[in-house]
Amino acid sequence: EVQLLESGGGLVQPGGSLRLSCAASGFTFSSYAMTWVRQAPGKGLEWVSIIKSSGGDIGYADSVKGRFTSSRDDSKNTLDLQMNDLRVEDTAVYYCAKGRGDNSVFDYWGQGTLVTVS
Amino acid sequence: EIVLTQSPATLSLSPGERATLSCRASQSVSTYLVWYQQKPGQAPRLLIYDASNRATGIPARFSGSGSGTDFTLTISSLEPEDFAVYYCQQRSNRPITFGQGTRLEIK
Numbered sequence: 001e002v003q004l005l006e007s008g009g010g011l012v013q014p015g016g017s018l019r020l021s022c023a024a025s026g027f028t029f030s031s032y033a034m035t036w037v038r039q040a041p042g043k044g045l046e047w048v049s050i051i052k053s054s055g056g057d058i059g060y061a062d063s064v065k066g067r068f069t070s071s072r073d074d075s076k077n078t079l080d081l082q083m084n085d086l087r088v089e090d091t092a093v094y095y096c097a098k099g100r101g102d103n104s105v106f107d108y109w110g111q112g113t114l115v116t117v118s
Numbered sequence: 119e120i121v122l123t124q125s126p127a128t129l130s131l132s133p134g135e136r137a138t139l140s141c142r143a144s145q146s147v148s149t150y151l152v153w154y155q156q157k158p159g160q161a162p163r164l165l166i167y168d169a170s171n172r173a174t175g176i177p178a179r180f181s182g183s184g185s186g187t188d189f190t191l192t193i194s195s196l197e198p199e200d201f202a203v204y205y206c207q208q209r210s211n212r213p214i215t216f217g218q219g220t221r222l223e224i225k
Contacts, residue, residue, distance in 0.1 A: 035214075037162075044205065044216060044217075044218050044219045045154075045156075045162065045205055045207075045216040045219075046216065047207075047213060047214040047215065047216065050214065059212050059213070059214075060213075061213050062119075062213065095161055095162075097161075097162075100164070100167060100173075103209065104152075104207075104209035104214050105152055105164065105167040105168070105209060106152075106154075106162075106164060106207075107164045107167075107173060107174075108164075109161035109162055109163075110161065111160075111161055112161060
């Protein structure tokens with residue numbers, strides 16, 4: 001069974017940093033793209049970042065480029081999101097999700113972790 | 119950036135009725151269009167990928183169609199558990215973008 005478990009969310013002041021992690025199990029982690037998608041309270045979905053298998057291709061939304069860094073550790077089956085220079089508008093539930101292949105169809109999602117910047 | 123516009127914003131229907139949700143892209147995305155369902159307090163669930171392919175375990179009452187800039191998600195006969203918010207997503211170009219969502223509510 002595929003499982004994705006996010007951690008690391010919490011309350012942080014503007015300008016601060018936070019590191020989110022996503023622990024994956026139930027599939028061959030190294031073979032799949034992984035992504036972060038966020039959802040501000042009461043709002044829609046916003047794509048944040050994607051990292052393809054082997055980490056050779058990483059992409060970011062313009063809203064986080066230069067502030068957020070996505071990485072993966074295929075030996076530990078973990079996906080991380082380092083978030084620096086956080087802004088009030090970064091407040092959201094952050095989901096990690098698995099690609100259906102090494103692509104941008106997201107077939108399994110974690111339950112999310114809440115980041116509050118205030 | 120490719121903008122996805124979903125319509126209507128809210129759709130009010132009764133169980134057993136047919137639902138038709140639209141997603142329009144600001145430029146062609148070929149068939150690289152994905153649909154998700156999200157219920158309150160839950161993560162999104164993949165329904166349809168590449169415009170018309172049902173994901174594993176998705177009931178046959180859900181179907182997708184379209185190509186280029188105009189796409190449709192159809193639910194042939196609404197079940198009580200289908201009332202939720204539906205999002206489209208394009209994976210043709212980066213940045214990956216989502217539509218603003220259509221809320222399907224019980225009439």
